[in-house]
Amino acid sequence: MYQLFIEYCQENNLEPASERTYRKIFCEEFNLSFFKPKKDICATCHRYNQLTLAEQEEQREGYDKHIQRYRDSMKAKQMDKDRSNQKEVSSVLLLTFRAYYSRKLCVYNLTVWEGKKPNDGHCFCWLEIEGKRGSNEIASCIFRWLEKLPCSINEVSLFSDTCSGKNRNQQMAAMMMWYVQRQRTSHAINIITHNF
Ligand SMILES: [Zn+2]
Structure with missing residues (x-):
């Protein structure tokens, strides 16, 4: 940056300050810092x-x-870049795939543990293209899990943390409320307690 500052001064016929002064002013009088991408x-x-x-x-x-x-x-890329820039109208075209396409695809996972037997876990997985990771998605997973419980179950006690984005929210409460109130033939769950 100091080098650029000197160039700027030369172009505008200004006397550049010393690097020390430049550094002191930059560090003490501006609320600026360097960002590492x-x-x-x-x-x-x-x-x-x-x-x-x-x-x-x-x-x-x-x-x-x-x-x-x-x-x-990188060198090979630069060479082709130069080739494609050589003439005003070039017959060579350079194509670069930018960061978005090389970004990792996010996979979300919600794991539910059933207390009856040890190691009885259920994983609900979805990709970032299929859904977000908010209360609607979590409520959908729990809904799916409730649907698959055996008919003999009529009371469910859930324990979760208090994360409002995930568990403690209107969507989750509404889903469970609806679940116990609706008329069903196959399931008979009529009590769901959600403990935080
Ligand atoms: Zn590498």
């Missing part, structure tokens, strides 16, 4: 970053090759 990294880089320094040292050679491949691909 978040970047999705590949599985290899992620694994490597999790290693201890000693382990990293051990795997350095392979990792360096990985980084070299990355640099080579």
Whole structure:
């Protein structure tokens, strides 16, 4: 930034302040800081970053090759970019897939544990393209779970945390209220207690 500041001063015939003064003013008189953009990294880089320094040292050679491949691909991209920019009207077109398409697809999971037997869990999974992760989705999962209970059950006691986005909300209460009030032939659940 200081380099850019000097260029700006030169272009506008101004005397630039010293780097020290520039730094002092930047740090003390402006409420500014640098933002490091978040970047999705590949599985290899992620694994490597999790290693201890000693382990990293051990795997350095392979990792360096990985980084070299990355640099080579960036170079190849730059070359094609230059080729496509060479002339005003170019016959070469460069296409780059941007971050959105390489972003990881989110999978949501709600797990319900039944108290009767140990390890009796039910996982409700959906993708971010199929639904959000709000109270409607959670209520739908619990609804599905209630529907699948055996006919012999007529009372259900639920325990959950007090997360209002997930459990303690109108949608959930309304779903359960409706569930016990509606006329059904196959199920006979008439009491649902939701404990927080
Ligand atoms: Zn990588």
